[in-house]
Each structure stands twice: as C-alpha cells, then as structure tokens.
Amino acid sequence: MRNASGMPGGLVIAAPASGSGKTTLTLGLLAAYRAQGLDVRAFKNGPDYIDPAFHAAASGRPSFNLDSWAMDARHMAGLVSTARDAELIIAEGSMGLFDGVASSGACSNGASADMAAMMGWPVVLVLDVSGQAQSAAAVAKGFATFRPDVRLAGVILNRVASPRHEALARVGMEQAGIEVLGSLPRQTDVTLPERHLGLVQAGEHEHLQAILSALAAFIGSHVRLERLRQLASGEVSCGPLPFIAPPGQRIALAQDRAFSFMYPHLLEQWRQAGAEILPFSPLADEAPAPSADLCWLPGGYPELHAGVLANAGHFQQGLRHFARTRPVHGECGGYMVMGETLTDADGVTHRMAGLLGLQTSFAKRRMHLGYRLATLSGPMAGREAGQRLRGHEFHYATITAQPDEPLAYVVDANGAAVPETGSRRENATGTFFHFIADAT
Template sequence: MSAPGLLIAAPRSSSGKTTVALALMRALTRRGLRVRAAKCGPDYIDPAFHQAATGRPSFNLDSFAMVPPLLDTLARATTADADLVIAEGSMGLFDGVRAAESRTGANADIAARYGWPVVLVVDVSGAAQSAAAVALGCRLYDPRVTIAGVILNKVASARHRRLVEAGMARAGLPVLGALMRDAQLVLPERHLGLVQAGETADLEARLDRLADLAAAGIDLDAVVAAAAGAVPDVRGALPPPPGQRIAVARDAAFSFLYPHLETGWRMAGAELIPFSPLEDEPPSSDCDVCWLPGGYPELYAGRLAGAATFLEGLRVFARTRPIHGECGGYMVLGRSLEDAEGVTHPMADLLPVATSYHRRKLHLGYRVARLSGDGLLGRRGTRLIGHEFHYASELSPSAPEPDALAHVTDAEGSDLGFAGHRVGTVSGSFFHLIAQDPA
C-alpha cells in the first residue's frame, strides 16, 4: 500500500500555493504525521523548502520531462515510509504544453495519474462570489481530476470571507479553511523565484508561523481525510551518474541540482564531493568528474572573478577530466560575465562564452536536446529532456554543430538551433537536465 496524497494547486500562478503547501506540511508534521512532499514540474527551489518543512526529501514529478517508469519510480519513492503525500503544483492547475493527454507537464496530469484529490488555493483578493465561478470552472474542466475543496487565501475581513463562502456553497465546493491577507506570510523572492531555503533568514520560525496559521485557519482533519489515491509499485532506474566521484559546486551561487538526480547518482554508487567556489575552493583532485549546477553566479560575479584558487583549480581539472556546467555553471565556465550594473568580470575561460545579466531577457520553457557528440550527458544522438529558466543573455556567437552541446527544440518541436559548447573535456549550456528520453 502506498500513502494517500493531495495536490495543492491553484487556478493561476501567485495564488499562494507555496505558502499553503508549506503551512500544511509543517502543521501536519508537527501533529506527528510522516509527511512527504513533491513538486510538480521543473522547479529546483521549492523542494528545499519542502524538506525544511517536513524533514524529508522532496522530488519533482514532471509528466512531460519524465517517461512514465521514471515518474512512477519517483512517486513511489515519495510515498515510502509516509502517512501522507502533499504535492505542490506549479503555475495553474491545467497549465502545460500542447502534448498528448497525461504528458503535458500540467499539475492535473499528476493528480489524475495517482488519484490525488486537489485542494485548490484561491486568491480571493479583489473578488467575492465571483471567486467561486473560477473554482467551479476548475472542477468541471477535466473529468480526470477531483477537487476535494478550496482554501481561501488573502481574505480581507470576516465579511469578505462570508461572501466568498456563500459563492462556494452555491457552487458546491467545500471550504477547507482560509488565510487572511498578511504581508508577513510572503516569503522573500528574487528574479528566479523564492530566495533559496538555505538563505532565508529565520526559516524555521517562518515555517512554524505558517503552521500556527494553518492550525488556526484550516480544518486539518478535513484535509487529511480528503487524501486518497495510490502509486503503482514501480522501481525503475533513476538517471545514471556522470562519474564515480563527482565534484559538485554547492553554495549560494551554485545550488540548482535536482534531488532525483542526486539520489539516482548515489543509488548507483557514486560519491558526491561538494566544494564552494564562493569560498575559493577548487574541485577535489581525487574526483573524476566536476559538475557546476545552476544558481546565482550573476549576484556574486565579482567574488567569483576574484576566487583565483577556484578558477585555476577548474583549469587544472579540465586538463585531464571532464567538467560540465548547467546555466549558471555554464556562465562561469565562459570567458566573462556582465553583472546587473554592467560591470564585466573575467571567468574561467574554458568555453568561448560571454554572458550578461545586465542585458536581461527571460528564457523559460522545456527543452528537448539531441546531443551533438559524446560526453558526460551521454552518447552522440542521445535525447534529453530539460528546461531553461534564466534572464542572462549570451553575447557570444552560437557554436556550430561540431562544437555545440546539442541541437534543441522546445516542447512542441519548434527548432531552436544548436545550444551550448563543447571544448575538449569541458561542456555546458543553459539547459537544466531532468531526464533522458529513450525515444
């Protein structure tokens, strides 16, 4: 038997899903329940908050980027040794790409696949009874999905709550609770989302405050009773490691490495050896691979440029062993990085790449990559699924096919050309790897 689950979703982004999900996770954990969390879609920040709230790891579940065996394996691992699974959605409940049903990347795919009822978070600021019409539309839009009830967020007053509840009653939607409008509930953000869990001041106190509000304003017994569903007993292979001993950059500038990748690497017997570029640490000389994840190097460009031991350590490592950089890691492997103020800082100069955060442009979406040559990510022709989410611009020319990392399309097959670079043992791109696609 797998633990029952719930999906915390919303009609749109910025409705308060993370606030409500963390409040429920911490409140139910404090009750003694073994709560496991998951994040729907490509998000590398929220799982760390989930782990802080529950004390247990949180995996991403992505119906577009993950083939069903991998998806079920991660979902099954999430239900292990748990009393309840709370999955947090991303964007709106039905927002995804145009693809075959159940493979759109939408939160609804996950709820439908595992029979997890949806608790709909509705931001009622600026609306009263009309909020019920939106919630009713969510209940009727997809017959695969069950709406267990709604939690009202940003309620202005007791009168406002009564009006909203009247509309929900007319629509036949149970109200499981409400949170009042309170600016102190908002977690600090920056350009890629929430400030990371490890950097959020007084995180434990904030989580306990959310749990207190959930206990006071949400019917926790009703929430637990609404949980349902089951996950198939599948134990497939997780993504293989790129090496045996992997030097992984890990600090405030480099932290965007998906939990399921780390878990898969360790389960395959690999060792992850962390080092901090911000502390001017080089990759360990006894590792056979170096991995620079994404993160926020643009916020620390001057400090990284002055980390001479780190930069020289990368160059020495690259003479004999492979290095791969994703997004922020790719930027640091390049020749230069222009910060928000327009100041250009020299980087490792291992790839012919110049990037700029001063000339900002949002790049966001799934990416399907076909590798141009053999390397850490696989053999030439291997098909990978991932995504991009960054504001940095690439000022240098794109690499031609022999020197590019991969040929890339978006989720709907639109050709985006060649992306990234490969020079000797060093490779990188703005592409964040999620999974290999056997197609």
C-alpha cells in the same frame, strides 16, 4: 489512508494561476503536519528547482520534482514510491492547475492536472478571493468539472478581507456544492522574499525555521487539517526508482549560494546507482576534489557573486587543471562560469574560468524560459553523441559570444529550434538547460 499497494494518500495543492498562494499553503501544511508528528512528504510539479528546498526545510524530508513532460509514468511513480513509508503526501502544483505546454512530452504536457490524474491525488484549490465573493464559486465549479479524471477535494479561500467577505464566499461555494477546507485572512507579517527566478533560496534565510513555524501556526489556525487528511487518497502503485546513469562514479559537485539549482531527484538517483557526490564551494575558493572523475557545476546565481568568483584563483586554477584530463560540465549558471566573461547587471565584466569561449551579460536582461529537448552532437559527461536529453531552461542572461562547437541540437516543447545549443571544447561542456531526464 493507504491504497491497495500500501502507498499513503496524497493531495495536490493547486490554483487557477501563479501568485495565488500555493507555496505559502504548501509550506504551512508541511510544517503544521510535521509539528503534529506526522511523516509528511512533498513533491513539486514541474521543473522548479527552488521550491523543493523549502519543502525539505518544512517537512524534514527530501522533496522531488514530478514532471510529466520530461518523465514517463514509470519514472514518476518510482519517485513517488520513495514516500511509501510516509503518512501523507503533499504535492505542490505549478502555474494554474491545467496550464502546460502545447504538446506532450514523455508522458503528457507538464500540467499539474496531469500529475493529479496519474497519481489519483485529489486537488485542493487555493482561490484568491480578493475583489470577489460568490463569483469565486463559479471559478471553483469550472475547475471541478473541467476534467472528469481530476477530482476536486475542495477549496481554500485566500486573502479574505473580513468575516462578512468570508461568509459571502462560503454561500457561493455551498450553492455550487463545493467544500470549503479553510479560509486564510490577508496577512503580510509572514512572507518569503522573491528574486527574478522565484523565491530567494532556502539556504539564504537566516530565520527560515522561525518563518516556517509562524506559517504552521497560521495555516493550522485557518485550515481544517484533519479533514484534509481524510480527503487524501491515491492510486499510484509502488515501483522501483528508475535507473538514471550518473555522469561519473565520483562526482565533484559545486554547491553553495552561487551553485544550488540541482534537481534533488537526480542526486538521489545518482546515489542509488552507486555514485559518490563530493561537494565543494567555489565561493569559498575551493577546487574540485582531485580524486573525482568528473566535475559538475549546477546553475544558481553566479551573477550575484561574479566578483568573488572572478577572484577565486584557487577555484579557477583547480577547475582548469581538472579539465585537462577529466570532463567538466556546467548547467546555466555553471555554464556561464565556465565561459570567458560574465557581465553583471551593473555592466561590470568579470573574468571567468575560460574553459569555454562563452560570454554572457545581465546588463540587458532577457528572459529565456521553457522545456528543451536536446540531441547531443558530441559526448557530454556520462552521455554519448546522439543521445537525447530532456531539460528546462530559465535564465535572464544574454549571450554575447558563443564561439565553440555546439553541444547539441536543441528544440523547445513545440519542436522549434532554439539558439542556446550549449558548447563543447575538449573535456568541457555546458548547456543553458538543466538536465531532468534521458529522453526515451
């Protein structure tokens, strides 16, 4: 069903907490609807850069992040408008439905509930009912009434142990007046392996399409697909995709298993602004294209490939040559590779490109996680001193040396200064946060 603006209806797949089965259900729904011939589009709440690649593999269409802390309402609506020709929108939530940071950013605090309220998408709550039965209905009832502007379409019971277990849980939902849209039995034969930043990347799965086909069959057998389509709705109006100035006209972009954490919405908006993306693979010992006017090294898992990168002489030499005359910017993993050394989890130190003096180590892992608001102290690729950027940091590296000038004054979502200021030296800049949007 389309709204008055011609946009297709949508649903938010949410849960009370992480690990409840949101991603499994989302991928299964996308693959199942695609198998039916539907044009289904996916979105991901929050700054996750791994799940959208799985969404794209399951739906056959790009998936973009929606982030109410980093983006304003116009930006989010513009991204959703890219799905105006679709037949159904499935948006995967993050963490628990109402979980966000303590203070608001560009629009709100980043919670999946804010996305649901802004877009008018009903919520399908995935409930892990292992260890409970009728009591699950009390949880669902609380989620249904917690915020009047968030509408609960119904629940999908997950990790159901037996038909009797399912019957008891359904009794509770019926008493609470909550519709059960599906019931997923415990199963371990269709799983996606995880790594320390989330799922193992989509590009690393040799048999991903077979896994998605199995998920589609599993979800299709236990979820009321047609009823979900009937419940999908939305209030978002069509709008243009907001302009985000690309960092250059011709952008040499590192892309392989070591450099894959790039937000899809940025690439789309850079292309819409007229930029040309020139991919290259450092792991294949490729250097940035000489015709590019800027080089961008995204994050990823360089610590898993540090030995290969240290011996990629053509890549390192080409990157250093490029940086003599043109900007090079690295985010997180890309920033580490621009530094002097990277010490892996086994304590082995590898020589990196040396564009910056940064030295990092995974020998003593420590998680760094959270939104970042940065005010640039000097110019960065495509941005001037004084400009403010919104981003997100998520890594386990420890800084052992950061001798260069700080790139920015960086604070977290609560306004507290963080020591990961980024670095700048001549044409080289780097940050530990991943850029999401310009701050207004």
